Every structure is written in C-alpha cells, then in structure tokens.
Amino acid sequence: MNIQVLADLWPFMVCVITLFVIGFYCLIVTLNLIRALIGIEILIKAITLLIIVVGYVSGHSALTQSLVITMIVIEAVIITIAVGLVVGIYRKTGSLDSRNIRNLKG
Amino acid sequence: MNLHLVILIALIFAALWTVMTRSLIRSAIGLALTSAILTIVMFALNAPLAAVFELSVCAGLISVLFVSTISLTHPLSRQEILQHMKDRLTRFWYLPILVAVCAIILSALDIKFSLKLPAHETENDVRVVLWNLRQFDILGQIIVLLSGVFGVVILFREKNKK
Known part of the structure; x- marks a missing residue:
C-alpha cells in the first residue's frame, strides 16, 4: 500500500466524516423517534462506507465484505426491534415525541 | 475519480435531504436513496456482494419498515414541528466548527498509517x-x-x- 492510494481516497474519508456528522446532528436535534432511527441508519451507513474503503485500501475486500454483510443483518434486526418499540410507545402515549418517554416510572 | 466525486457529493446531499426535510415519508425515501447511492460507491470500491446486500436489505426492507411504521403512526403536529424547527439550526451551530477544528488538528498531527496486513491466499x-x-x-x-x-x-x- 502506498501513499498515492491514500491520497486518492481523501474524498471518501471526507464523505464518511460528513455522513457521521449528519447522522449525529439528526440524532441530537430531533424529537421524533422515527427520525432518530433514521439518524442511526445514517451513522451506520457512514461506518459501512468506512469499512469498505479500508478493505479497498488494504486489499482485503473479501474480509470486509463479510463483515459488512454481518453488519447489515444486525442493522436490519436492530431497526426491526426499534420500530416495534416505537409503535408500542405510540400506542401507549399517542405521540412520537421523545419527551413523552423521559418519565420512567418503576 | 471525478465520477466518484460526483457520486460522493450526491451521497452527502441525499443524506442531508433525508435529515433536513420535514416530511417523514420524504425522509424514508431519502434514506432509500442514500442506500442506493452507497450501493454504487460499494460497486466502485470492488465490494459487489456487500453492495447487493445493501441494496436489497437497506434500500428495500428497511425502507418498507419505515414507511409502514409511518403509516401506522401520526407525525407530530405542525405547531410542534414549527416550534422545534425554529431553533434547530441555531442550537447546534458549533458542530461544523468542531468538525473543522478536529480536521485541522488531525491534519497537523501528520499521522502515518501502516495498512500492510498479512495477506492470506484463501482470502480472495x-x-x-x-x-x-x-x-x-x-x-x-x-x-x-x-x-x-x-x-x-x-x-x-x-x-x-x-
């Protein structure tokens, strides 16, 4: 691996950092639970892109692809469970506002 | 390289549109668009199988999940959204500055990465x-x-x- 390849890949790194900041911004600004999940999705996409870029640079794209496939499966399960929780919270409180679930009792 | 640059800029704009749009349905569509563009980037970076998974699971299944959840629930009222949106750009004005400062510090540190991993023959x-x-x-x-x-x-x- 030489420095030239790393120098060519700076747009990907900028894109990873920007996607991470966008997802983080969405996560800390929003009050809507579904939008918070969308923020988590964007954060996961930034990490996926980072892993793929690292695999391309290091020449181990097969290994990183298997890791990314594992990550995508776990991501789908996480989102499914989270969506079920959001629907449950909506049925309980009648709103998607995250301020309504700050008062945990017992 | 120029084509990659255009695709990456499109990826960033799709993610920005996903976060900044008011409608939740548009956000879900924007997320699917982001996944689709990320799939193109993965193909370009020599990861076709992961790209297919990304397209089918993230752009397909998860978008369907989001859209069905949005249809099961009612979004926040317009007044709540407007009240919250008034200060959402001003409350976190420091985030871009924080990113720029981190980038300057990291570039000043001049970190050298050694990415030579032991290669396996069976790993192709x-x-x-x-x-x-x-x-x-x-x-x-x-x-x-x-x-x-x-x-x-x-x-x-x-x-x-x-």
Whole structure:
C-alpha cells in the first residue's frame, strides 16, 4: 500500500466524516423517534462506507465484505426491534415525541 | 475519480435531504436513496456482494419498515414541528466548527498509517471468507436474527393481551 492510494481516497474519508456528522446532528436535534432511527441508519451507513474503503485500501475486500454483510443483518434486526418499540410507545402515549418517554416510572 | 466525486457529493446531499426535510415519508425515501447511492460507491470500491446486500436489505426492507411504521403512526403536529424547527439550526451551530477544528488538528498531527496486513491466499473470495474463515460470524448472525424474531413476537404478543 502506498501513499498515492491514500491520497486518492481523501474524498471518501471526507464523505464518511460528513455522513457521521449528519447522522449525529439528526440524532441530537430531533424529537421524533422515527427520525432518530433514521439518524442511526445514517451513522451506520457512514461506518459501512468506512469499512469498505479500508478493505479497498488494504486489499482485503473479501474480509470486509463479510463483515459488512454481518453488519447489515444486525442493522436490519436492530431497526426491526426499534420500530416495534416505537409503535408500542405510540400506542401507549399517542405521540412520537421523545419527551413523552423521559418519565420512567418503576 | 471525478465520477466518484460526483457520486460522493450526491451521497452527502441525499443524506442531508433525508435529515433536513420535514416530511417523514420524504425522509424514508431519502434514506432509500442514500442506500442506493452507497450501493454504487460499494460497486466502485470492488465490494459487489456487500453492495447487493445493501441494496436489497437497506434500500428495500428497511425502507418498507419505515414507511409502514409511518403509516401506522401520526407525525407530530405542525405547531410542534414549527416550534422545534425554529431553533434547530441555531442550537447546534458549533458542530461544523468542531468538525473543522478536529480536521485541522488531525491534519497537523501528520499521522502515518501502516495498512500492510498479512495477506492470506484463501482470502480472495468472499464466499470462502464467509463460510470457512468467519463461521462464528454466521452463528452470531443466526442468533441475532432469532433473538430479533423473538423480540418482535414478545412485543406484539403483549399488545394483543391488552
């Protein structure tokens, strides 16, 4: 691996950092639970892109692809469970506002 | 390289549109668009199998999940949204400055990465890696999938009891 390849890949790194900041911004600004999940999705996409870029640079794209496939499966399960929780919270409180679930009792 | 640059800029704009648009349905569509553009980037970076998974699972399945959840619920009222949106750009004005400061510090540190990993001869094919070298990952995926199914069953069974 030489420095030239790393120098060519700076747009990907900028894109990873920007996607991470966008997802983080969405996560800390929003009050809507579904939008918070969308923020988590964007954060996961930034990490996926980072892993793929690292695999391309290091020449181990097969290994990183298997890791990314594992990550995508776990991501789908996480989102499914989270969506079920959001629907449950909506049925309980009648709103998607995250301020309504700050008062945990017992 | 120029084509990659255009695709990456499109990826950033799709993610920005996903976050900044007011409608939740548009956000879900924007997320699917982001996944689709990320798929193109993955193809360009020599990761076709992961790209297919990204397209089918993230752009397909998860978008369907989001859209069905949005249709099951009602969004925040317009007044709540407007009240919250008034200060959402001003409350976190420091984030871009923080990113710029971090970038300047990292570039000033002049970190040298050594990315020479030991190469394996059997590591050329993703199928060999997935089924022979990372068998424990497959087991973990199956356990996670089963626990996800179990979680969904528990969540919706409790609602039926009520």
